[in-house]
Amino acid sequence: MRRGNLMTGLPPRQAAEQTERLIDTAKLRIERIVSTGQASPAGFWYDQPDDEFVVLLSGAARLRFEADDLSLDLRPGDWVEIPAHVRHRVERTQADPPTVWLAVHRSA
Amino acid sequence: MRRGNLMTGLPPRQAAEQTERLIDTAKLRIERIVSTGQASPAGFWYDQPDDEFVVLLSGAARLRFEADDLSLDLRPGDWVEIPAHVRHRVERTQADPPTVWLAVHRSA
Numbered sequence: 001m002r003r004g005n006l007m008t009g010l011p012p013r014q015a016a017e018q019t020e021r022l023i024d025t026a027k028l029r030i031e032r033i034v035s036t037g038q039a040s041p042a043g044f045w046y047d048q049p050d051d052e053f054v055v056l057l058s059g060a061a062r063l064r065f066e067a068d069d070l071s072l073d074l075r076p077g078d079w080v081e082i083p084a085h086v087r088h089r090v091e092r093t094q095a096d097p098p099t100v101w102l103a104v105h106r107s108a
Numbered sequence: 109m110r111r112g113n114l115m116t117g118l119p120p121r122q123a124a125e126q127t128e129r130l131i132d133t134a135k136l137r138i139e140r141i142v143s144t145g146q147a148s149p150a151g152f153w154y155d156q157p158d159d160e161f162v163v164l165l166s167g168a169a170r171l172r173f174e175a176d177d178l179s180l181d182l183r184p185g186d187w188v189e190i191p192a193h194v195r196h197r198v199e200r201t202q203a204d205p206p207t208v209w210l211a212v213h214r215s216a
Contacts, residue, residue: 022161079113081109
């Protein structure tokens with residue numbers, strides 16, 4: 001039985017986000033993502049083939065959605081369902097303490 | 109776009125666990141479960157047809173697995189993957205502050 005803790009073993013502040021795949025099957029992928037100040041590159045939008053459910057567990061972040069130019073400031077416990085092909089980007093993440101996300105991606 | 113916060117709107121202490129379905133599709137079900145001291149009935153074992161990924165977000169709980177009579181004390185951030193048909197039960201949950209779980213069930 002696989003297990004772990006989402007809030008321990010956080011990497012030190014570093015240049016790139018750290019993504020750890022906790023579950024990785026054909027139908028479902030669950031990841032812990034640790035951000036330490038990173039944001040999406042200028043002009044970049046995620047446009048994903050899968051539905052995503054994401055929860056912010058610690059830290060803070062701002063998501064932006066292309067449609068309606070909607071911005072969401074996320075605090076711990078906030079979750080968002082991002083349907084496939086809804087274009088979005090990460091505007092900013094808190095570096096310290098780190099921003100920890102749990103992301104669930106479901107294949108169509 | 110559906111969204112919410114897992115740590116707010118917690119129900120008052122009550123007789124039964126409260127389960128809220130955040131995502132409910134044929135392939136995937138994501139639930140927030142709030143426990144306030146409940147445990148599985150004596151002699152009861154969950155025997156689920158689906159794989160489950162569960163995270164304890166706040167509070168504390170003890171899970172027990174029939175195989176090897178394994179007990180796991182869960183703290184915030186702890187996650188466990190419980191494969192389909194792995195028999196398990198909830199031995200105890202912390203009542204106050206409440207125990208909050210995020211459970212991801214994936215259909216086979």
